[in-house]
Amino acid sequence: MxxxxxxxxxxxxxxxxxxxxxxxxxxxxxxxxxxxxxxxxxxxxxxxxxxxxxxxxxPTSPDRPGGQMVNWHVDDVAATLEKLLTMGAQVYEPITERGNGTGFVTASVVDPFGNVLAIMSNPHYLEILAGRPE
CATH class of the missing domain: 3.10.180.10 (2,3-Dihydroxybiphenyl 1,2-Dioxygenase, domain 1)
Known part of the structure; x- marks a missing residue:
């Protein structure tokens, strides 16, 4: 599992x-x-x-970005996307709301080295984080 x-x-x-x-x-x-x-x-x-x-x-060298995407939780998708763009990344997927107002928002870039870097605001992540012992 x-x-x-x-x-x-x-x-x-x-x-x-x-x-x-x-x-x-x-x-x-x-x-x-x-x-x-x-x-x-x-x-x-x-x-x-x-x-x-x-x-x-x-293991392989594709000509273009693609494959699996890991979404990294961030607190502010727009601000993080802007920082990535100012650092030379290129938009792969623009800011996209998922789930009709449920708080899930994604975006992704291609870093200067050809990798897809995906970011996300994820309410479930925050729920799990809030529930962990300190």
Whole structure:
């Protein structure tokens, strides 16, 4: 059974530039690295792992972004999307309300390294977060 997101991996031709870009976006430095191959960040309320991998280790190299999308919860979709765009990302999917006023809002970008980065305002995430012991 799936129990929760453990690690999300993105690929980049320029590993150092990707590391720097994500460090600026996230406001933290990677906590783990493999020289020339991998950087890993711990982020968010549950310290999820975000890995940046040298594209030469990718199982396939598609010509365009696509595949599975992991939606990262954010508190303000519009503000986060704007920050991503000012950092050089391109809109993949514009801000879209889901569920007719239920509070689910998504958007996604393609980062400067060809990965889809999806963001979301998710009321269920906030309910779970509010219910966890401190």
């Amino acid at each position: 799936l129990r929760g997101m453990a690690t999300v991996n993105y690929y980049a031709d320029d590993l150092e530039a990707a590391k720097d870009w994500y460090a600026e976006l996230l406001g933290v430095a990677p906590y783990f690295s493999v020289p020339g191959g991998y950087y890993e960040f711990r982020i968010g309320d549950y310290q999820a792992e975000l890995g940046i991998i040298n594209r030469k280790f990718a």
